[in-house]
Amino acid sequence: MTMAAVELNCVTKSFGDVQVIKGVSLAIRKGEFVSLLGPSGCGKTTLLRMIAGLEKVTTGSIIIGGTNSTRLPPERRDIAMVFQSYALLPHLTVRENVMFPLRMRRLGRKDEQQRRVDEVLEMVQLGHLANRRPRELSGGQQQRVAVARAVVSRPQVLLLDEPLSNLDARLRESMQEELIQLHRQTGLTTVFVTHDQEEALSLSDRVVLLNEGRIEQEGAPTDLYSAPATPFSASFMGSSNLLDVQIEAAKGAPCATLAPGSALPLEPGCAAAGPATITFRQEDVQLLPADAEEGILATVETRLFLGSRIRYVITAGAHRFRCLASPGHSFAAGQAIRVRIPPGRIRVIGRTLA
Amino acid sequence: MASHREDWAIAAPGLLLLLLAFLVPVGSILALGVRTEGGEFTPAYVIRFLTEPYYLGISWRTIKLSVVITLVCALVGFPFAYIMARVGPRLRLWLVILITLPLMTSVVVRTFGWMVLLGRGGLVPDIMRSLGLVRRNYTLMHTEVAIVVGMVQILFPFMVLSILGVILRMDPRLEEAARVMGCTFLQSVRRVVLPVATPGIVAGSLLVFTLSASYFITPSLLGGARLPVLAGSIYETATRTQDWPFAAAQSLILFTAVLLLLFPYIRLTRKAGG
Structure with a gap:
């Protein structure tokens, strides 16, 4: 088995009496792109800053590239970091900024450093702006300088603290593509902090979902997306439909009863009878006319036109849930309809305790 | 443009006050230094000042003392301001109060305080004597x-507050970025905080230098008659010998010297500002 590039062992962090990281263990493979995802206050940035050495570890240990770095100051860790505010040194030019880590870490001879800086600036397409100062650049360009400055020293781990959140939507998309390409070119082990689930899903090899200082769930983006393990994962991954239902095992195939007489069929053997929470994605809900043969009876409560899609809020009995439909067929608010959800798309997560 | 006219209207009272209470009296005093009694232009008083070794000695002492005072203020003020910027807001408030509190007592009172502390039998010579550094009857007064x-x-607060403002406006992530890029703590202060804080240090130095070059109460009380500085000399000339034109000529020279300092400062801040 290859050695992990970064290893966190039961790491905790307390600020005074408040414990913000409650025992996180995580091994990041060499060359892996891992996202720390979670809502604000979940501890993702604190965790990243602990890997960087900018926050002290309360208990537990952090091993970077085989070196126990728990108590090492940031300058003695083999890391690089891109800050949300970019933190470019305002009194230095772009070239001097990118050169800075090489000079401070005394990596290579002067001419090698020059060559390396030129190479990296070309990679982020900023060769022509090398002699500008940061304040003369646009947000996207500053972002690229920050990335160039981080990859230039070829660190053991590259840490990214919500680097795209200050960019507008279009720039963010193109920067995402550039980040993926950069990761492929450099092969750097990367830890990426974000609160944007789409960003985490599209960029990473593995997503670590954090909630209140703990790992809620981790796995490949497709797993997290299609198989949330907890109600928190389900709602954070955009599967906003969580219904507390009664599971009934009627003649082999179980079904989830929403109201007397309206039950959603489930996959055989997926849950035992009793109260439970089910979740399904908005785009998996199929809406049918009220006179259709199948599906359960429901009512359209609200209809929101989103351009490429239409979002409906549906009520069935005492339950409300959302549906994202293509604009092919349209239902009006207040209209009675039938709802069908493919049994394989419904996940039963955690039994609600009576 | 209407908004332009409104701007002028709002600024007018202040400008008028500045004109009547500052520019006119200062201008007429300065003019006094280069005019004969008949009202014609004469450089005689200025030439007299620039050729007499006594006055050149005074100028040299004034410049030397101002430079030393500015350097001491900057060397102590920068670390102090840095610490103030990095402690919590509550402690910072207390430090600001501590720093500015002396400003609220009279300069004369504070100078008398120093006279007691530095004079013969005062606290400072006593301590130096018990450390075996000096003989009995040693005094620091009139040095x-x-x-x-x-x-x-007296001038320390001006330096500290000038630098504090700049460091507080600095993104604290800059220092963290420097650390992550391989700087030790001291290297990050030297290579990031110091250059970013330079405009504040320059502004503070300019303030301290001009103020110390034109101060006369403290230098004349602590230095005495044997160590005159330019501002004290102007005061003496105007009040004791009542030679107003010569006092005006000395003022003109002090004024010009300070003004000459301003130009490199403006260029420097413009460079730093963008």
Whole structure:
């Protein structure tokens, strides 16, 4: 088995009496792109800053590239970091900024450093702006300088603290593509902090979902997306439909009863009878006319036109849930309809305790 | 443009006050230094000042003391301001109060305080004697050291507050970025905080230098008659010998010297500002 590039062992962090990281263990493979995802206050940035050495570890240990770095100051860790505010040194030019880590870490001879800086600036397409100062650049360009400055020293781990959140939507998309390409070119082990689930899903090899200082769930983006393990994962991954239902095992195939007489069929053997929470994605809900043969009876409560899609809020009995439909067929608010959800798309997560 | 006219209207009272209470009297005093009694232009008083070794000695002492005072203020003020910027807001408030509190007592009172502390039998010579550094009856009064100590204490807040403003506006992530890029703590202060804080240090130095070059109470009380500085000399000339034109000529020279300092400062801040 290859050695992990970064290893966190039961790491905790307390600020005074408040414990913000409650025992996180995580091994990041060499060359892996891992996202720390979670809502604000979940501890993702604190965790990243602990890997960087900018926050002290309360208990537990952090091993970077085989070196126990728990108590090492940031300058003695083999890391690089891109800050949300970019933190470019305002009194230095772009070239001097990118050169800075090489000079401070005394990596290579002067001419090698020059060559390396030129190479990296070309990679982020900023060769022509090398002699500008940061304040003369646009947000996207500053972002690229920050990335160039981080990859230039070829660190053991590259840490990214919500680097795209200050960019507008279009720039963010193109920067995402550039980040993926950069990761492929450099092969750097990367830890990426974000609160944007789409960003985490599209960029990473593995997503670590954090909630209140703990790992809620981790796995490949497709797993997290299609198989949330907890109600928190389900709602954070955009599967906003969580219904507390009664599971009934009627003649082999179980079904989830929403109201007397309206039950959603489930996959055989997926849950035992009793109260439970089910979740399904908005785009998996199929809406049918009220006179259709199948599906359960429901009512359209609200209809929101989103351009490429239409979002409906549906009520069935005492339950409300959302549906994202293509604009092919349209239902009006207040209209009675039938709802069908493919049994394989419904996940039963955690039994609600009576 | 209407908004332009409104701007002028709002600024007018202040400008008028500045004109009547500052520019006119200062201008007429300065004019006094280069005019004969008949009202014609004469450089005689200025030439007299620039050729007499006594006055050149005074100028040299004024410049030397101001430079030393400015350097001491900057060397002590930068670390102090840095610490103030990095402690919590509550402690920072207390430090600001501590720093500015002396400003609320009279300069004369504070100078008398120094006279007690530095004089014969005062606290400072006593401590130095018990450490075996000096003989009995040693006094720091009427020395240039006394002037520097007294002036640094008075002008220190100006330096610290100028630098504090700049460091507080600095993104604290810059230092963290420097650390992550391989700087030790001291290297990050030297290579990031110091350059970013330079405009504040320059502004503070300019303030301290001009103020110490034109201060006369503290230097004349702590330095005495044997160590005159330019501002004290102007005061003496105007009040004791009542030679107003010569006092005006000395003022003109002090004024010009300070003005000459402003130009490199403006260029420097413009460079730093963008």
